[in-house]
Amino acid sequence: MIWLVMILGGIFTFATRFVMLSGWVARRLPRWLIDALAFVPIAVLTAILVPAVLIDPATQQIIVIGNKRIVAAVVATIIALLTRNVIATISSGLATLWFVQWCM
Amino acid sequence: MPDIHAHRQPAAEFWLGVRHELPLQLGVIPFGLVFGILGLASGLTSLQTILLSSILFGGASQVVFAQLWAAGVPPLVVGGSVGVVNLRHVLYSASMAQYLRHLPLRWRILLGYLLTDEAYAVSIKRFRDGPDSPYQHYHLLGSGVTLWVAWQASTLIGVIGGTTIPVSWSLSFAIPLTFIAVVAPSVRRRADLVACLVAAALSLICQPLPWKSWIIVAACGGITAGWLTQYLAKTKDKFNSDENAGAP
Numbered sequence: 001m002i003w004l005v006m007i008l009g010g011i012f013t014f015a016t017r018f019v020m021l022s023g024w025v026a027r028r029l030p031r032w033l034i035d036a037l038a039f040v041p042i043a044v045l046t047a048i049l050v051p052a053v054l055i056d057p058a059t060q061q062i063i064v065i066g067n068k069r070i071v072a073a074v075v076a077t078i079i080a081l082l083t084r085n086v087i088a089t090i091s092s093g094l095a096t097l098w099f100v101q102w103c104m
Numbered sequence: 105m106p107d108i109h110a111h112r113q114p115a116a117e118f119w120l121g122v123r124h125e126l127p128l129q130l131g132v133i134p135f136g137l138v139f140g141i142l143g144l145a146s147g148l149t150s151l152q153t154i155l156l157s158s159i160l161f162g163g164a165s166q167v168v169f170a171q172l173w174a175a176g177v178p179p180l181v182v183g184g185s186v187g188v189v190n191l192r193h194v195l196y197s198a199s200m201a202q203y204l205r206h207l208p209l210r211w212r213i214l215l216g217y218l219l220t221d222e223a224y225a226v227s228i229k230r231f232r233d234g235p236d237s238p239y240q241h242y243h244l245l246g247s248g249v250t251l252w253v254a255w256q257a258s259t260l261i262g263v264i265g266g267t268t269i270p271v272s273w274s275l276s277f278a279i280p281l282t283f284i285a286v287v288a289p290s291v292r293r294r295a296d297l298v299a300c301l302v303a304a305a306l307s308l309i310c311q312p313l314p315w316k317s318w319i320i321v322a323a324c325g326g327i328t329a330g331w332l333t334q335y336l337a338k339t340k341d342k343f344n345s346d347e348n349a350g351a352p
Contacts, residue, residue: 001179002152002173003152005169005183006152006155006156006169007159009159009165009169009182009183009186009187010159010160010161012183012186012187012190013160013161013162013165013187014216016187016190016193016194016197017193017196017197017216018197018213018217019194020194020197020198020200020201021197021201021205021212021215021216023205029194029198032331034195034198035331035335036327036328037191037192037194037195038195039295039296039299039327039331040188040191040192040195040323040327041192041221041286041287041290042290042291042296042299042326043299043303043323043324043325043326043327043330044164044188044189044192044303044323044326045283045286045287046287046299046300046303046304046307046322046326047303047306047307047319047322047323047326048280048283048307048319049279049280049284049287050303050307050308051308051311051318052277052279053280055311060311062311069277072277072281073281073284076284077284077288080284080285080288081289084289086128086131086285086286087131087134089281089282089285090131090134090278090282090285093277093278093281093284094274094275094277097274097277098273098274
């Protein structure tokens with residue numbers, strides 16, 4: 001079953017990349033669709049990352065007070081806005097998490 | 105007299121693509137490593153984790169796949185979530201179309217498969233900035249192959265070496281950090297901020313929904329909210345400019 005879902009997912013993903021190169025569909029996407037698709041990365045990635053930061057993996061509850069990951073995420077966000085650099089963001093976030101874990 | 109040096113040759117375009125793509129691997133390789141580790145931790149086999157990187161070949165969607173599958177989510181919801189995460193590629197495909205449509209089908213299939221966020225980012229820049237060349241698609245081949253090799257190799261290393269890294273290093277936290285690195289600088293307009301905040305709120309509020317469908321709900325909600333905000337702002341601008349046009 002897992003293989004079937006992997007392969008179907010792969011075919012769908014390939015289709016999203018190939019569709020406009022195929023020559024089988026209209027040359028231009030409608031304006032509203034282009035506008036909507038532009039929000040996909042922000043909405044999708046935010047939806048994945050926010051629970052990964054706020055929800056405690058052990059209890060499945062939203063934890064704010066004493067949540068070390070929030071501190072790390074805030075530092076990483078500031079670094080991301082200042083540097084626009086992926087590696088600086090990841091390393092500052094991880095370093096903050098380790099530092100806070102070590103302190104507490 | 106025709107200038108024989110007017111166009112870069114295929115190999116030169118290819119290596120230019122490779123060179124432009126290489127710096128981005130600083131962000132790609134840690135992500136691939138962590139995905140390799142995460143795949144095994146989620147209960148996928150080594151083979152499944154490694155092949156996911158070539159079958160889906162999209163980091164965020166692979167993470168979603170592994171996490172949802174581990175949680176026992178129904179296959180249809182896993183597939184739907186992967187689909188929503190990967191919808192953005194339609195935009196890349198649309199913006200690349202004018203440069204690639206004339207190519208033979210086998211080229212379009214190959215370049216379509218290789219069309220990821222990072223390869224798109226560097227190759228569209230080359231296509232737009234010129235100079236036009238009949239061999240410019242080799243640039244996308246170069247950037248795409250570079251990313252492909254880095255992604256497969258880092259997944260493989262993550263799968264092989266992952267079990268030796270202690271859990272206390274919290275390396276899986278590199279995944280949300282990677283997403284922060286992408287999202288934070290891309291929030292430029294008010295509509296982006298609305299999309300971001302609505303997706304964040306829904307991703308928490310909808311946690312109790314069955315089958316982890318909060319991913320789809322929060323993503324679609326964020327997209328709709330951002331689109332509506334932009335649409336309303338446009339309508340308002342239009343109204344204002346119509347009004348101003350009427351003024352003396």
